[in-house]
Amino acid sequence: MTQNGEGQEAPGGAPQVLTFGAPSVGEVLAERYKLEQHVNNDSLGRQMWRGIDVVLRRPVAVVLRYPGGDSAGEMLSAAVAASRIVHPHLVGVYDAIDEGDRAYVVREWVDGSALRELVADGPLDADRAATIACAVADAVAAIHGTGMAHGNIHPGTVLIAGDGRVVLADARADEATTPEADLRAIGAVLYCALTGHWPHAEAGPTSLPDAIRDNDGNLAAPRQVRAGIPSYLDELTTDLLNPTLAVPPADVLVGELSRFEQEGGHPLFAAEGSGFHEFDSAGTVAGPSRPTSRKIMIGIAGLIVIALAGVLGATQVLSDHRQAVPQGPGRSTSTPGNARSGQLTELKLSPNQVHLVDDVKGKKNENDTDVRKIVDGNINTGWRTDQYNDSPSFANVKSGMGVLLDLGSEQHVARVQVQLSAQGASLELRAASTAPSDLSGTFAVATSEGGTLKINGAEFGLVGDPKADAATNVLLPGLPDKPVRYLVIWISKLPSVPTSPGKYQVGVQEVTVSVQ
Structure with missing residues (x-):
């Protein structure tokens, strides 16, 4: 699983942070989170670790930043805000701690791959691309429902677990972040999944090639890059990326994308024979909307x-501090x-x-x-x-x-x-x-x-x-x-x-x- 590379999508969006004083394997943070493996540093220089919650005996991802204090306020605030939203397509955030010289966020460990890694091996088929984008839109709808925005949607923050679950990680919203920007970013993620290219002038931390453009710099539509993409999905993608067109609300976008979700089969990317293989599965995603004679009209159910x-x-061990943002060394903000x-x-x-x-x-x-x-x-x-x-x-x-x-x-x-x-x-x-x-x-x-x-x-x-x-x-x-x-x-x-x-x-x- 890659839990790294989840920094700002656009380069120059935030300065790199220092990573001196790195912890060692086996160190236990906050008397609870044991560090087991340094995975990598993300595009902002934060250290990404795989760890274990020694109390609940579950794997966790630990994101460390040096220094802590005021300079870590944005990271901790975003973590606290994200922890208040429980949704199957959002990475769970467990803890946010400021120790002064360093600060760290503890969140769910997702065992799988980032979308960036999947498309590096080739673009996805239309059904899978739409399913991933639909899951991201569903998560974003939950975030927007709270009055917040995500602000950091790109192929490095879209994670696909080994069991097929799609989750969105690493919210980085600030006052400049808008719901519209999130929705445009979903279009970019969909474009990336369909074509293997990133539809911006600079690829930034996504490490993917820039999209194909004409002599005037206009973006090539997905169907111009790759044959076989359904026309409506092609048009929806290009519309989301067209700044002159209004974007639909996230919940409406979920409905549009669900038209392309596949029917039947096992969970996306799941190993053959895993899960309820002895049982029949209706599939991990819904089929296209269509009239049905199977609706059951009932009187009194x-x-x-x-x-x-x-x-x-x-x-279950709880942190004692419940401030909106951790302040001062060693203070921990408990989350849901x-x-x-x-x-x-x-x-x-x-x-x-x-x-x-x-x-x-x-x-x-x-x-x-x-x-x-x-x-x-x-x-x-x-x-x-x-x-x-x-x-x-x-x-x-x-x-x-x-x-x-x-x-x-x-x-x-x-x-x-x-x-x-x-x-x-x-x-x-x-x-x-x-x-x-x-x-x-x-x-x-x-x-x-x-x-x-x-x-x-x-x-x-x-x-x-x-x-x-x-x-x-x-x-x-x-x-x-x-x-x-x-x-x-x-x-x-x-x-x-x-x-x-x-x-x-x-x-x-x-x-x-x-x-x-």
């Missing part, structure tokens, strides 16, 4: 609310990665985080392209099983099926809300910290059998009137605290179809995950 509650135990309040936050999930799972190996056609609709915010769209004859247990051809949610990083899940098309299905909520290859790689959290909730064998009754046409609301409190990244909503029994005797089927209309 079955509603199951499965809650996971708890607090992080003594293994270190502390949790009692407030719940709805985790925004994108279509490429939802996968269909099935215990029949190789099965890929059970309405799999609709599974992404369970996180589209529309109760009238969703995914449904096929209809099965004579038995609610999937006609006894398999033990069940369901959906896998990749939360992007480990989260303290407080509640999972599942909205169904009908009452009476038997569900199980399962979880895992690492990508499971089958159900044995997950642990059971709770089950709902015909409206009865069970936690560790204890039954909980329904809230409200459990008549056949009523919504089923069940709140499940109290579980041992365990941060997880993957959730599986497993369906083992189907309700009957009222209009078709002897038929069994259920739809999942919407899934909402709330975290602390």
Whole structure:
């Protein structure tokens, strides 16, 4: 993995900093972060280290700057601001510490490659390029939603993990940074992914060749550089880079780019056979928008609310200082990665985080392209099983099926809300910290059998009137605290179809995950 080269995109944007007094391998910073390998220096001269959080036993990236104090204020401020935004396509920021003679930021270690390294071996196909740009736009939409801008989007800050997750790193926003500049930069990243060239007069720290231009210096369109690029994607890219045209908001851009996301297959860049290879996946990204007859229009949907509650135990060590910006030697600014309040936050999930799972190996056609609709915010769209004859247990051809949610990083899940098309299905909520290859790689959290909730064998009754046409609301409190990244909503029994005797089927209309 390269975690380096994530400096300012444009040369001269900030002075190089000194890196004297380098720490040594094995040194423990703040009595917690052990340095294991000096990866490199980024384009601003900051030292990039791979380390380990000795308390939580997780790998971390440590970005050191010499000196600390006032000169490190911008770096620390940007880190603190970034830490307040939890999003699957943003690198998590865990800590920001100023020791006076040096300052450092501790963040998530992403094991994979920067986009810069991928395109150095050749441009990407249109689907992959659009998927990466869509993920970046999704992250930027979350940032812009807070009133901030990123200010440092280029192929060195777009990271693609080994499991296919795309994350944006190293926000460097200042007062001069604008949302428009971020959106133009997304266009530049898309251009780079499609062509292998960087569309600016100077390549800067991207280490990529400049784009092809005509005699007047005008940028060549992607299709002029490389054949086979869809015309709409070509036009969208050039429009984003055209300063005379207005750019759309980031969330609108996400919708435009999602038209080019691929259907089916395994996560982008993931090793063959990794992840839920024993199960069917609906793909890491959503397919093109199109009319569908599979939409399930419902009256009163079955509603199951499965809650996971708890607090992080003594293994979570918190910094004592909570200033907006660290001041003075040895002061640490805690981030949301270190502390949790009692407030719940709805985790925004994108279509490429939802996968269909099935215990029949190789099965890929059970309405799999609709599974992404369970996180589209529309109760009238969703995914449904096929209809099965004579038995609610999937006609006894398999033990069940369901959906896998990749939360992007480990989260303290407080509640999972599942909205169904009908009452009476038997569900199980399962979880895992690492990508499971089958159900044995997950642990059971709770089950709902015909409206009865069970936690560790204890039954909980329904809230409200459990008549056949009523919504089923069940709140499940109290579980041992365990941060997880993957959730599986497993369906083992189907309700009957009222209009078709002897038929069994259920739809999942919407899934909402709330975290602390």
